[in-house]
Amino acid sequence: QVQLVESGGGVVQPGRSLRLSCAASGFTFSTYAMYWVRQAPGKGLEWVSAISYDGGNKYYADSVKGRFTISRDNSKNTLYLQMNNLRVEDTAVYYCARDRHPMTMIGPGDVWGQGTTVTVSS
Amino acid sequence: QSALTQPASVSGSPGQSITISCTGTSTDVGGFHYVSWYQQHPGKAPQLMIYEVNYRPSGVSNRFSASKSGNTASLTISGLQAEDEADYYCSSYTSGSTRYVFGTGTKVTVL
Numbered sequence: 628q629v630q631l632v633e634s635g636g637g638v639v640q641p642g643r644s645l646r647l648s649c650a651a652s653g654f655t656f657s658t659y660a661m662y663w664v665r666q667a668p669g670k671g672l673e674w675v676s677a678i679s680y681d682g683g684n685k686y687y688a689d690s691v692k693g694r695f696t697i698s699r700d701n702s703k704n705t706l707y708l709q710m711n712n713l714r715v716e717d718t719a720v721y722y723c724a725r726d727r728h729p730m731t732m733i734g735p736g737d738v739w740g741q742g743t744t745v746t747v748s749s
Numbered sequence: 750q751s752a753l754t755q756p757a758s759v760s761g762s763p764g765q766s767i768t769i770s771c772t773g774t775s776t777d778v779g780g781f782h783y784v785s786w787y788q789q790h791p792g793k794a795p796q797l798m799i800y801e802v803n804y805r806p807s808g809v810s811n812r813f814s815a816s817k818s819g820n821t822a823s824l825t826i827s828g829l830q831a832e833d834e835a836d837y838y839c840s841s842y843t844s845g846s847t848r849y850v851f852g853t854g855t856k857v858t859v860l
Contacts (some may be wrong), residue, residue, distance in 0.1 A: 669855035672795060672838050685849040689750070727800050733783045733842050734849050737797040737806045
């Protein structure tokens with residue numbers, strides 16, 4: 628079935644790095660834009676980053692621009708989020724999500740992963 | 750890019766209808782037909798309830814409907830049920846460099 632599974636979360640000190648992965652299955656990964664969305668403890672959803680189906684277009688929230696890098700490997704059906712210079716305020720559950728339609732880039736759609744938790748603490 | 754504005758909480762009795770508003774600007778909600786609504790139960794991933802302003806994905810109850818007028822989008826839940834108690838978020842495509850924005854979220858309570 629259509630599925631997204633995130634991994635790579637953990638506890639890390641401020642200033643360190645972490646790489647999240649999102650493994651896709653059950654659909655043609657290479658035709659869908661993908662997104663990272665996070666949710667800090669007790670807070671609302673925050674869009675983090677987006678990448679087009681072919682990786683040619685990437686977008687970032689102002690809060691992570693210059694520190695986070697989104698990428699994808701369509702041969703491995705996997706989405707990544709490289710997070711550098713982590714801050715305490717980056718502590719959150721990180722979700723990956725698929726666009727609603729193939730070959731478009733209009734926002735997180737109907738397929739989401741279960742989330743992976745990142746805790747930044749000294 | 751500021752978050753879209755939603756009421757912090759909305760409540761209703763079983764069987765009633767409630768409406769959640771989502772207010773943005775002409776550069777997001779008012780400028781595009783790409784407004785979505787998500788339901789999130791505690792500890793769970795968000796679930797898409799509405800896309801492109803007023804379309805329901807298959808499997809979503811027709812008790813959920815949505816619309817947009819100017820810079821404000823709205824989600825209506827009819828025949829409120831206990832299982833509808835959750836957090837609801839709107840989101841929109843934007844013309845800004847960040848491209849997407851979520852609403853502040855609304856906690857729906859079934860009395």
